[in-house]
Amino acid sequence: MLLSRFNVIMRICGVNWCARNGWTHTKFPRRGRLKLTLLYMFGLCFSISQTVEEMLTQVVGESITFSKKQGASLLYNGGTIAVVVKGNMDSSYIDSFKDRIQWDQQTGQFTIRELKTSDSGIYVVDGKGGVKTTYQLTVYDPVSRPMLTTLFNGSCSVECSVMNDRDVTLSWYSGEKILNQTSSPELSIKLSLPLEVDKQDRTSYRCEAANPVTKENVTFHVPTSCPETGPGPYKERGYWSLMAVMCVLIASVVIGIAVCQKKGRTGHSQGWTSRYIRTRSA
Numbered sequence: 001m002l003l004s005r006f007n008v009i010m011r012i013c014g015v016n017w018c019a020r021n022g023w024t025h026t027k028f029p030r031r032g033r034l035k036l037t038l039l040y041m042f043g044l045c046f047s048i049s050q051t052v053e054e055m056l057t058q059v060v061g062e063s064i065t066f067s068k069k070q071g072a073s074l075l076y077n078g079g080t081i082a083v084v085v086k087g088n089m090d091s092s093y094i095d096s097f098k099d100r101i102q103w104d105q106q107t108g109q110f111t112i113r114e115l116k117t118s119d120s121g122i123y124v125v126d127g128k129g130g131v132k133t134t135y136q137l138t139v140y141d142p143v144s145r146p147m148l149t150t151l152f153n154g155s156c157s158v159e160c161s162v163m164n165d166r167d168v169t170l171s172w173y174s175g176e177k178i179l180n181q182t183s184s185p186e187l188s189i190k191l192s193l194p195l196e197v198d199k200q201d202r203t204s205y206r207c208e209a210a211n212p213v214t215k216e217n218v219t220f221h222v223p224t225s226c227p228e229t230g231p232g233p234y235k236e237r238g239y240w241s242l243m244a245v246m247c248v249l250i251a252s253v254v255i256g257i258a259v260c261q262k263k264g265r266t267g268h269s270q271g272w273t274s275r276y277i278r279t280r281s282a
Contacts, residue, residue: 053134059213060141063113066133070108071125074101078122082110115139138212143168145216146209148225156226160207160218161192173206197222 058064066074074082082091082101089103096118102111110125116139123135146162162170164184170191171181182193195205205220 056137057212065111066125073126074110075124140211140213142214143209143211146207146218156197159194162209164191167211171208
């Protein structure tokens, strides 16, 4: 309302009005010029204060609504992409936005559907009375699911990795506590983060890949992923007990075979001797 009054006053006190009424630059009262200057500065500062910048983030494929003000037009990186005239919206200015912009007649708000990463940029909603609202929109791809690689080298260690992308972080958690974290501005690399596990550790850890709009987790269960890291003395005792049983079984089999072979040879020798004696007697 104040801005409209300012515009009215400026039009009333315009050069043409002043000229028609005999007011020239030299004849315009000094006090009047001062008031006019102050009023102009007030209106300028008031209009600048109406420009609000808001940071927005969204994931690819979703929608975003510029909800601060009712808009008469929508600009993207300085170029017009939609204009509302007499309650009808025209979004044919840029082909990439043509079928994806909606305008709500009741709320006067613009919505962009089926977002792409290329939609990231500066948006300006030009509302009634010349009030403009500026938005910084960043559209992200969904983060990839991290992968685990277990390494056995006397102890048990695991490496978590994920393909890097914009603003991606990779973290190891124990419960809600962050143990380690990494990120990189180089988008063409793979992020990797190792974790060394104690031999007696029987807990679980969580590796999380995240960006500002999505996150993916994978859990590392120490008891199932590193079974050889269990209690050592009990494991060795079981091993040697099994070896002793196997040795006893093998020895029993060998002795049994030897006894059988010996009995067989003894029986065969006695049979041959009996046949020899009967032949001599005849």
